[in-house]
Amino acid sequence: MKTRLEQLVMKSKSLIIMLRILNNLLIPPLLKNYRIKRVWAKITAQMSVEQSVEEIDLMFNEYLLYSNLDTGNLRGKNVLEIGPGDNLGVALKFLTSGANKIVTLDRFFLRQDSRQQSRIYERMHSVLSESKKKLVDEAIKIENGSFHLTNDRFKYISGKSIEEALDLFGENAFDFIVSRAVLMCANDADAAFYSMDKMLRKNGYLIHKIVLRDWQVFADTSMHPLTFLTTPDFIWKLMTYPSGGPNRKCIDYYRLKMKELHYQSKLLITRVVGSESDITPYKEKLQYNVDYDDSTLSMIEEIRPKLTKRFRSLSSEDLMISDIFLIAKKLV
Numbered sequence: 001m002k003t004r005l006e007q008l009v010m011k012s013k014s015l016i017i018m019l020r021i022l023n024n025l026l027i028p029p030l031l032k033n034y035r036i037k038r039v040w041a042k043i044t045a046q047m048s049v050e051q052s053v054e055e056i057d058l059m060f061n062e063y064l065l066y067s068n069l070d071t072g073n074l075r076g077k078n079v080l081e082i083g084p085g086d087n088l089g090v091a092l093k094f095l096t097s098g099a100n101k102i103v104t105l106d107r108f109f110l111r112q113d114s115r116q117q118s119r120i121y122e123r124m125h126s127v128l129s130e131s132k133k134k135l136v137d138e139a140i141k142i143e144n145g146s147f148h149l150t151n152d153r154f155k156y157i158s159g160k161s162i163e164e165a166l167d168l169f170g171e172n173a174f175d176f177i178v179s180r181a182v183l184m185c186a187n188d189a190d191a192a193f194y195s196m197d198k199m200l201r202k203n204g205y206l207i208h209k210i211v212l213r214d215w216q217v218f219a220d221t222s223m224h225p226l227t228f229l230t231t232p233d234f235i236w237k238l239m240t241y242p243s244g245g246p247n248r249k250c251i252d253y254y255r256l257k258m259k260e261l262h263y264q265s266k267l268l269i270t271r272v273v274g275s276e277s278d279i280t281p282y283k284e285k286l287q288y289n290v291d292y293d294d295s296t297l298s299m300i301e302e303i304r305p306k307l308t309k310r311f312r313s314l315s316s317e318d319l320m321i322s323d324i325f326l327i328a329k330k331l332v
């Protein structure tokens with residue numbers, strides 16, 4: 001339930017901008033990290049263990065399904081998961097599905113719920129075959145409602161961003177680099193792709209679900225969903241960079257980046273502006289009167305004159321794409 005003051009703030013774009021900038025300037029970086037994590041933890045703390053495990057299965061299965069891969073393709077491979085969030089369940093799935101090594105990396109020091117995590121891992125463990133149970137037992141030790149990681153095949157590194165990861169792992173370290181709802185937070189998307197490209201081995205895959213819409217800035221207000229594209233770049237950076245807000249890269253950025261890197265790639269559209277849910281199955285091309293209609297086009301044209309220059313010139317088809325799934329294979 002929002003207080004009156006919060007309700008008032010949510011109605012004013014300028015107030016939101018001002019408070020965001022003030023917040024970034026006044027709070028030291030470390031505390032900011034904790035604040036962000038509380039916001040995220042709030043979402044998953046409301047989930048039961050069953051729901052979390054379902055979500056983990058869904059995420060893992062999506063990585064394979066849309067890449068046309070199966071667990072056989074993971075056998076003996078090294079995987080990097082960026083921004084795992086509140087638990088390492090997806091990473092555990094990679095490990096128990098044959099990966100040789102799975103490293104998880106997060107820019108922030110997460111405020112995770114150790115008890116909840118332990119319950120999730122115990123639940124996942126309970127349905128595994130004996131040989132897979134052994135793998136988990138070797139990787140995680142759960143004691144008195146808390147856990148720690150016990151071998152090099154299953155790692156969690158926090159306080160390092162994907163942009164900085166090349167220095168940590170070196171070139172050709174991974175066969176798969178995956179993430180969900182993370183790349184939009186990379187302050188320097190070019191540096192993130194440079195780092196991923198160098199760390200990925202030939203024939204390796206980048207598999208990323210990427211949120212292109214507003215993320216926790218104006219999104220909780222009743223404002224137009226593309227309001228976040230109306231703020232000039234330098235103000236946007238002050239508002240979001242230290243605390244990890246969206247970098248406002250649209251689908252055109254990822255298209256160009258894949259061309260530049262010479263990857264064999266596919267960009268699937270997973271959500272359309274104004275919609276609360278994903279398109280299923282994800283698709284390469286949106287269909288008029290199926291995935292969007294005249295009201296979507298009017299919504300975009302209504303805000304277009306207010307968009308900052310680089311967004312104003314994008315096509316309606318690109319502006320309406322609010323989330324994507326990127327599958328890219330490194331050929332050379």
Ligand SMILES: C[S@@+](CC[C@H](N)C(=O)[O-])C[C@H]1O[C@@H](n2cnc3c(N)ncnc32)[C@H](O)[C@@H]1O
Binds near residue numbers: 040108179
């Ligand atoms: C929105 S959460 C998504 C969590 C999880 N992947 C999921 O889908 O439930 C984004 C996560 O990415 C992390 N993150 C943000 N920017 C990052 C960066 N540049 N490098 C690594 N991790 C980052 C955040 O700290 C957070 O844990």
